[in-house]
Amino acid sequence: MKKPELIARIFLFLLLIAAGAAGVIAAVPAFGPGSGEIHELHARMPENGGWSLDTISAKAGQPIHLRMTSDDVLHSFAIGQSDRPPVDLYPGKWEETTLVFDQPGRYTFYCTRWCGRNHWRMRGTILVTGEDVETAAQAETQEKPLYLALDLNLDAPHNAEIVPQREPSAERGRALEQRLPAYALDRDTYLKNSPETVWKRLRTEPALADLDDAALWDAVAWIWARQTSPEKLAKAAGLYATNCAACHGETGKGDGVMVEGLPRFDPANIHKEGHASTSERLGNNQMAESEMGLSAPGDFTDPKLLLGASPALLEGKLLRGGMGTGMPYWGPIFTEEEMDALIAYLYQFAMDTDAAVQ
Amino acid sequence: MLSKQKLFPWIFLFAALLIVFAPLPIQAQPVERTVRIEAGDYAFSPAVIHANPGDRVTIELVSKDVVHGLTIDGYPDINLQAEPGKTARTTFVANRAGTFKIRCSVACGSLHPFMTGKISIGPNLLLYRAGGLALLVLISGAVYSSRKQKAAQ
Amino acid sequence: MSQFTVQEHNPHVFEKGAASHRNPLIYSRWPLFIARAITLAGFVLTILAGLFGSVVGSQNFAIIFVWIAWWTALKLLFIPLGGRSWCAVCPIPMPGEWISQGGIFPGGKKIGLGRKWPKQLTLGKLGVLNLHGTWLQSAGFLMIGLFSAVTLTTPALTGWVLLGIIVLSFGLSLVFEKRAFCNHLCPIGGFTGLYAQAAPVEIRVKDRAVCAAHTEKTCYQNCPWGVYVTALQDNGPCGMCMECIRVCPHDNVSINLREFGKDFIESRKSSRLDEAFLALVMLGCVMAFSAVFLGPWGELRRAAYQVGSANWMVYAAGFLLFAGLLIPGLYALLLRLGGPVEKFGKSMARFSRPLLPLGLAAWIAFTISFAFAKLSYVLPVLSDPFGRGWDLFGTAGVVWSPDVSIISPILQAAVLLGGLLWMGQAARRDADTARRALFIQIYGLMITIAMLFLLVG
Numbered sequence: 001m002k003k004p005e006l007i008a009r010i011f012l013f014l015l016l017i018a019a020g021a022a023g024v025i026a027a028v029p030a031f032g033p034g035s036g037e038i039h040e041l042h043a044r045m046p047e048n049g050g051w052s053l054d055t056i057s058a059k060a061g062q063p064i065h066l067r068m069t070s071d072d073v074l075h076s077f078a079i080g081q082s083d084r085p086p087v088d089l090y091p092g093k094w095e096e097t098t099l100v101f102d103q104p105g106r107y108t109f110y111c112t113r114w115c116g117r118n119h120w121r122m123r124g125t126i127l128v129t130g131e132d133v134e135t136a137a138q139a140e141t142q143e144k145p146l147y148l149a150l151d152l153n154l155d156a157p158h159n160a161e162i163v164p165q166r167e168p169s170a171e172r173g174r175a176l177e178q179r180l181p182a183y184a185l186d187r188d189t190y191l192k193n194s195p196e197t198v199w200k201r202l203r204t205e206p207a208l209a210d211l212d213d214a215a216l217w218d219a220v221a222w223i224w225a226r227q228t229s230p231e232k233l234a235k236a237a238g239l240y241a242t243n244c245a246a247c248h249g250e251t252g253k254g255d256g257v258m259v260e261g262l263p264r265f266d267p268a269n270i271h272k273e274g275h276a277s278t279s280e281r282l283g284n285n286q287m288a289e290s291e292m293g294l295s296a297p298g299d300f301t302d303p304k305l306l307l308g309a310s311p312a313l314l315e316g317k318l319l320r321g322g323m324g325t326g327m328p329y330w331g332p333i334f335t336e337e338e339m340d341a342l343i344a345y346l347y348q349f350a351m352d353t354d355a356a357v358q
Numbered sequence: 359m360l361s362k363q364k365l366f367p368w369i370f371l372f373a374a375l376l377i378v379f380a381p382l383p384i385q386a387q388p389v390e391r392t393v394r395i396e397a398g399d400y401a402f403s404p405a406v407i408h409a410n411p412g413d414r415v416t417i418e419l420v421s422k423d424v425v426h427g428l429t430i431d432g433y434p435d436i437n438l439q440a441e442p443g444k445t446a447r448t449t450f451v452a453n454r455a456g457t458f459k460i461r462c463s464v465a466c467g468s469l470h471p472f473m474t475g476k477i478s479i480g481p482n483l484l485l486y487r488a489g490g491l492a493l494l495v496l497i498s499g500a501v502y503s504s505r506k507q508k509a510a511q
Numbered sequence: 512m513s514q515f516t517v518q519e520h521n522p523h524v525f526e527k528g529a530a531s532h533r534n535p536l537i538y539s540r541w542p543l544f545i546a547r548a549i550t551l552a553g554f555v556l557t558i559l560a561g562l563f564g565s566v567v568g569s570q571n572f573a574i575i576f577v578w579i580a581w582w583t584a585l586k587l588l589f590i591p592l593g594g595r596s597w598c599a600v601c602p603i604p605m606p607g608e609w610i611s612q613g614g615i616f617p618g619g620k621k622i623g624l625g626r627k628w629p630k631q632l633t634l635g636k637l638g639v640l641n642l643h644g645t646w647l648q649s650a651g652f653l654m655i656g657l658f659s660a661v662t663l664t665t666p667a668l669t670g671w672v673l674l675g676i677i678v679l680s681f682g683l684s685l686v687f688e689k690r691a692f693c694n695h696l697c698p699i700g701g702f703t704g705l706y707a708q709a710a711p712v713e714i715r716v717k718d719r720a721v722c723a724a725h726t727e728k729t730c731y732q733n734c735p736w737g738v739y740v741t742a743l744q745d746n747g748p749c750g751m752c753m754e755c756i757r758v759c760p761h762d763n764v765s766i767n768l769r770e771f772g773k774d775f776i777e778s779r780k781s782s783r784l785d786e787a788f789l790a791l792v793m794l795g796c797v798m799a800f801s802a803v804f805l806g807p808w809g810e811l812r813r814a815a816y817q818v819g820s821a822n823w824m825v826y827a828a829g830f831l832l833f834a835g836l837l838i839p840g841l842y843a844l845l846l847r848l849g850g851p852v853e854k855f856g857k858s859m860a861r862f863s864r865p866l867l868p869l870g871l872a873a874w875i876a877f878t879i880s881f882a883f884a885k886l887s888y889v890l891p892v893l894s895d896p897f898g899r900g901w902d903l904f905g906t907a908g909v910v911w912s913p914d915v916s917i918i919s920p921i922l923q924a925a926v927l928l929g930g931l932l933w934m935g936q937a938a939r940r941d942a943d944t945a946r947r948a949l950f951i952q953i954y955g956l957m958i959t960i961a962m963l964f965l966l967v968g
Contacts, residue, residue, distance in 0.1 A: 008544055008615040015552035023559030026897035045424075069900075071566050073466050074425040091465040092570030094900035114441040115424050245443030257398075257422045257442045401809020431884075432916035457967065458916055461884075468664040469816055471569065471885065475807045485968045488924040489960055492931055496956045499935035500949045507945035 038065045043075035043089045043111065046118035051109075053124060060130035064099040073115050075122070080108035080333040088113065104130030108332035114246055117258060120328035146191060147316025154316045155324075160196040160308030164217040168195075168351040172215070173222030180219060181205060190227050194310040195220045195351070217351075225353040228344035232337075233354055236345035239338060243330075252300035252349035259296035265325050266295075294326040300349035307350055314343045363505070370498045377490040382481065388412030388452075395475075397440065398422030400467065402460060405475035411455040413479075419446045427463030430477060432456065439464055455480040537753055537766065540616055543599060551602035554673065556896060561670020565898025571666040572896030575888045577673070578663050583886070585699075586878040591771075591871065594707035598700060598750040603677050604693050607684025608735060617733065625688045628695055644785030648701025649792045653835060655698055656796050657827050660803060660815040689737035693750070702793050705786060706871040707746035708774035714749055714756065714766045716741050721763045730755035730764060740764055745774035747786075775864055775937045784856040787863030790870055791842055794958055795834030797873045801965040805880055842866070842954055849950030850943070862951060865937040869955050872930020873962050876923040880966045883919050887911045920967040927966075931959045 042052035048071065058064045068077055070089040078086035079099070087095050101107060111122040147154060183189050184202065193201075199220050202208055208216065240248075247256040254264070298305045318339060321329030334342065347353055391413050396403045398421060409415050419428050419440040428438040428446075432454050440446040462473035536542050553576070561573035568574040589597040613619025632640040655662075662668050680692035693700050716722055722741040730740040733755065738748050740755045756764045802808065803815045814822035815830075843859060852858040887910070894907040901907065934955040935948075942948035 002616075005614050005616055005619070008541075008548075011545070012548045012551070012615065015548050016555055019552040019556040019559065022556060022896065023563055026559070026899050027563040067900075069565075070465075072468075074464050092565050092567035092898050113425050114421070114443065117423070119442075241444050243443075246441075247443075250443060250445060257420065260422075399809065400812060402807070403809070405807035405809065432914065434914065456917070457920075459884075465567065465569070468568070469660070469812060471664070472804050472812055473809075474805070482968060484920055484924060485963055488928060488963050488967065491928055492956055492959045492963065495928065495931050495935060496952050499939065499952045500945075502935075503939045503942065503945040503948040503952075506939060 038067055041066050041068045041077070043068065043070040043077070043115075043122075045072055045116045046121045047116060048072055050122050051124045055125045055127055056109075057127045057129070058101065060104045060128050061100065061102055064101075064126070066097050066099065067094060068097070069094045074113050075115050076112040078110055078112045079126075080110060080123075081335045082107075086112045099126070101126065101128040104128045106332075110333060112242060119246075120243075123332070145315060145319055146312040147319075150192065150312055152310075152313050152316055154313065154320060154322075158194070158308040158313060159304045160194065162196055162199065163303040163307060164214060166214060168214075168217035168221035170218070170221040170225035170351070170353045173218035173220065173225075176211070176215065176219045177222060177226075179208060180223070181207070184219075184223055185226065187227065190223065191311050194313070195224065195307045195347070197310070198223060221351040221353055224344065224347050224351060228341060228353070230354060232341040233345050233348070236338070236341035239334070239342050240345055243333075244342075247326075248297050248300065252346075254297040254299045256297075259294075262294055262296040264296050265298055297325070297327070300346060303350050305350070306347055311343050314346060315339060318342070366498070366501060366505075370494065373494055374491060377487055377494060382483065382486075384411075385481070386410040388414070390414045390416075392416040392418065394418045394420060395428065396420045396422055397426035397428070397462065397473075400462075400469040400473045402428075402462075402473070402475035405460075407460075407475070407477045409452045409477065409479045411452060411480040413452045414449060415452050416447060416449040424466050425464050426466050426473075427461075429461050429463045430458050431461065432458040437463060452479045456484065457482045538757055540757070543752060544615060546600040547602060547605050550600050551605055554602040554677065558670045558674050558677075560896050561666045561668075561673065564666055564896065566666060567898060568664050568666055569888055570892065570895065570898030572892050573666045573669045573673075574663070575885075575892040577669055579882050579885050580889050583878055583882040585703075586875055590703055590706050591709060591875065593712055594710035594746040594751055595700075595703050595749060596710075596712075596751045598693060598703065599752045601693075603680050603697070604684065604690050604735075606677065607681040607692075608690070610681070611684045623685045623688075626686055628687050628691055641785075642695065644783055645701045645704075645789040646785050647696055648698050649785070649789045651696060651698035652701060652789075652792060652796060653831060656799060656830055656834065658818060659800065660812065661818050663804075664816070690735050690750070694736060694748075701789055702870075702874075704747040705790055705793070705867055706874075707749075708867060709772045709871050710746055711769055711771050712751075712766060713746055713769055713773070714740070714751065714753065714764060715743060717763050717765055721761050725761065725763075727760075729758050729760055733758040744777070747774075772868060772933065772937075775867065775933075776940055782860045782863045784860040787859045787866070788839060790863055790866040791839040792834055793870045794866065794873065795838035797870070797877050798838070798958070798961055798965065799830055799834055801877055801880070801962065805877075806965060841957075845950045845954045846947070849947035862938075862941055862947070864941055865934045865951050865955065868933035868937060869930050869958060872926050872933070873958065876926040876930075876962060876966055879919060879923050879926065883915050923966045924963060927959050927962050931955050 039053060039056055041056075044050060044052065056064060056066075066077075068087065068089055070091045070093075072091060074091070075089045076086040077089060077095075077097070078084065084099075087097055089095060105128055107126040107128065109124050109126060111119060115122065177185075180202070184198065189198065199216055202216050202219060203213075208219075211219070241250070245256055246258045247254075249255040300306055317327070318334070319329060319331040321327045330339075344353070388410050391409055393404075393407055393415065395407075395417060397419060417428065417436075417438065419426070419438045421440040421442055421444075423442065425439060425441040428436070428440075430436050433450060436448055436450055438446040438448055457476055457478045460475040460477055462470060464470075466473065557573045557576060560571055564571045564573065585597055609615050611621060611623040611625075613621050628642065630641075630643050632642055634640055658668075662672060676692075676697075679696070683691040683696075719741060728739070731738070734740065735752060735754065736748060736750045738755075740759075743749060753766060756766060803812055806812075810822075811826070814820075814826040817823050839859075843855065846852060846858055846862055890906040890909045890911065894904045895901045896903075931952075935952050938948045938951040938955070942951060
């Protein structure tokens with residue numbers, strides 16, 4: 001072979017090998033720093049497969065290194081019941097983070113930026129095993145949620161029979177605090193009773209007989225307001241906007257963008273299988289979805305709805321979800337404080353409970 | 359002596375300058391305007407928005423499926439981000455006239471690079487002037503070809 | 512300076528006589544080879560990035576470099592300034608050409624059947640398929656249009672398409688002579704050949720009398736495209752590789768600078784119907800692409816993307832009817848309005864040249880509209896071709912988004928108007944009557960108004 005031909009061939013092959021080598025390096029994902037395990041986690045819409053890893057296993061105290069990206073839309077990585085700020089995952093961009101769990105148990109990681117209809121299903125598990133069996137056992141036995149202790153039927157209708165004529169105001173109700181009986185200010189009463197029930201009990205009190213119905217409702221609003229604070233309500237507003245407003249509506253009317261076209265939820269019509277049937281049609285194409293059990297939530301601004309529900313009942317619905325409607329379960333996601341604040345926030349749609357606690 | 363032949367180029371040049379530079383009368387007064395734009399499935403709805411120069415425009419961006427963004431070419435200060443449950447709002451003064459593309463600024467899937475709409479602030483002068491010039495090109499072309507044919511006969 | 516004659520084998524460089532001022536860029540084979548090696552390596556990288564890189568298009572070398580960088584360079588630089596100059600450095604035919612000629616530089620042992628490309632394919636009862644001319648390339652470009660929404664946004668599909676093309680080209684090189692894929696199948700080559708006639712460069716013989724006396728026809732033997740250089744009258748078939756310049760024993764071929772679009776105005780052989788059809792298909796396609804990719808019509812875009820769905824079938828039928836029938840038919844109608852016509856095909860072919868500057872301008876304007884806003888992706892993707900988070904050259908984080916909102920539409924409008932002006936000039940030269948010229952220009956006006964509305968409206 002002539003020399004120029006040889007040189008040309010060598011030059012060509014060198015270039016081709018360089019291109020090929022780049023491809024090989026890119027195709028093998030585990031090229032990276034070796035200390036600790038690096039898990040490569042791809043976020044995808046649940047329709048496209050969800051998280052690329054369903055479960056991440058680790059030992060207690062062992063750092064978990066994650067290298068994350070999104071393959072389709074903007075997602076976010078967050079750990080349930082944790083203070084960790086979520087990490088936004090933009091398509092094609094990589095983020096790295098390291099997690100450490102000191103306590104063994106099951107932890108949930110989930111997506112916090114809406115990524116479609118099935119966004120809430122985008123959850124995975126981190127299984128942290130530990131040698132301390134006792135701690136693990138203790139972690140398992142948590143307090144039973146109140147709705148179980150009270151044996152509440154989460155799926156039964158809870159419409160209030162007696163409703164206020166005007167929106168109850170905690171600001172007006174505050175002036176009546178001194179006159180209220182002790183039980184009314186007790187946290188236990190708040191947790192286990194609906195506003196309507198508390199109102200009915202107050203209505204039977206002779207000491208309050210001079211107050212008209214509306215004033216009593218204001219007092220109930222104040223009782224509700226005392227159990228929370230403006231700071232907690234503000235935080236809950238953020239939680240609501242991020243997690244709930246897409247279905248329940250930014251104004252609580254149950255008209256969020258995710259439930260457009262779905263039939264309105266009517267608990268009076270639940271079939272044995274737990275699917276809600278339709279009593280009100282909102283648009284076209286409901287048949288398939290009502291058979292799937294998806295429905296639009298009720299209107300929180302309608303006083304009949306919330307005023308007949310106790311915080312224990314609401315907590316149960318949030319924890320368990322379901323009801324044959326597509327409502328997600330939030331047990332692994334919210335901490336107890338977040339849950340309390342969120343429940344208190346929900347009542348704001350029916351009562352004006354945003355008042356400063358002196 | 360100015361022959362017709364020598365006159366034509368000047369006539370067309372004058373017409374062209376007229377088309378390009380003649381000011382159009384200002385038609386509409388600025389108003390306050392609110393537009394609700396739904397973003398979903400790689401499209402904005404409505405995708406075409408009109409405003410008068412000087413309008414105070416409020417845009418409400420409502421997302422129907424995933425996180426979408428909204429930017430407007432020529433208005434670099436506008437950058438909205440909305441997702442289901444979180445409507446985004448911004449208000450700006452439409453001081454720059456013209457027709458500008460509205461783009462989605464958050465990667466929202468495969469067709470994201472083509473998720474566009476447009477906002478027309480004032481009449482689309484570029485389109486009208488360019489269209490007028492195109493017509494002028496045709497007319498001048500017709501004149502020249504008929505003169506060429508006459509000359510050949 | 513040593514002297515070499517044709518008979519002595521020194522295939523990589525030629526120096527004639529005592530002249531030492533031969534431009535090595537032209538007369539040496541090395542510059543072209545180096546360019547081709549680089550584009551081939553880039554092509555391999557593109558396929559690998561498409562198949563193994565990020566699924567997110569904006570972070571993938573394959574998508575950004577093929578559909579943004581290369582496409583823009585092709586439409587704005589290679590074609591308008593260099594004719595078929597991309598074809599000179601294109602990597603797709605190279606593996607096949609190198610293998611079939613027995614080495615990177617010619618003179619080795621030839622491999623392959625070296626058959627002539629068949630003129631037609633008899634499809635039994637269905638009739639005869641004309642395989643010559645640009646019919647296949649028109650069909651190819653229409654196919655691209657049908658699947659473009661998915662291909663442009665799916666790196667893996669881009670990778671597979673490119674891999675398929677280079678394998679096909681390679682296979683064809685083993686069976687057929689010359690650049691079979693480039694000449695007869697490449698959809699890019701189809702319109703590049705048409706628009707190349709606008710370019711300000713050309714390769715032509717210097718003195719035809721010299722060629723008449725020369726029997727060996729060395730130029731034709733060595734031209735990878737099978738062009739008979741003496742007879743070359745326009746830039747359409749010439750791949751600008753300059754091999755003929757190098758091998759001519761009489762140094763009778765040269766590369767010349769000339770005025771833009773000289774091929775439109777010099778009298779030459781008449782155009783063919785297949786070229787006319789391709790020119791019209793390209794006009795229809797640029798309007799359809801403008802509507803689908805740049806328009807505010809989300810339904811249309813989704814329909815173009817959801818390949819296989821019912822909506823897509825409707826889109827496909829509409830697209831094929833529009834680009835394959837309506838736009839060509841409209842031109843036929845306007846020609847008829849311009850005066851009596853002979854056989855339908857003949858007049859379409861005879862008056863097709865004005866369509867070329869119109870089409871070139873439309874595609875340049877479309878490319879400006881489409882790509883200017885996305886050029887900012889090029890630098891980052893060079894440093895991170897596979898979207899793995901690399902930063903090879905430090906440009907991965909470069910954010911460069913200049914405000915082109917005013918200049919870009921003005922540029923597009925100016926280009927479209929320039930195309931209309933140029934078309935008018937060609938129409939007036941080619942038309943048989945003033946009325947015919949008028950109606951050809953009316954067609955141009957309609958297309959220009961439509962493109963103005965789609966791009967800047």
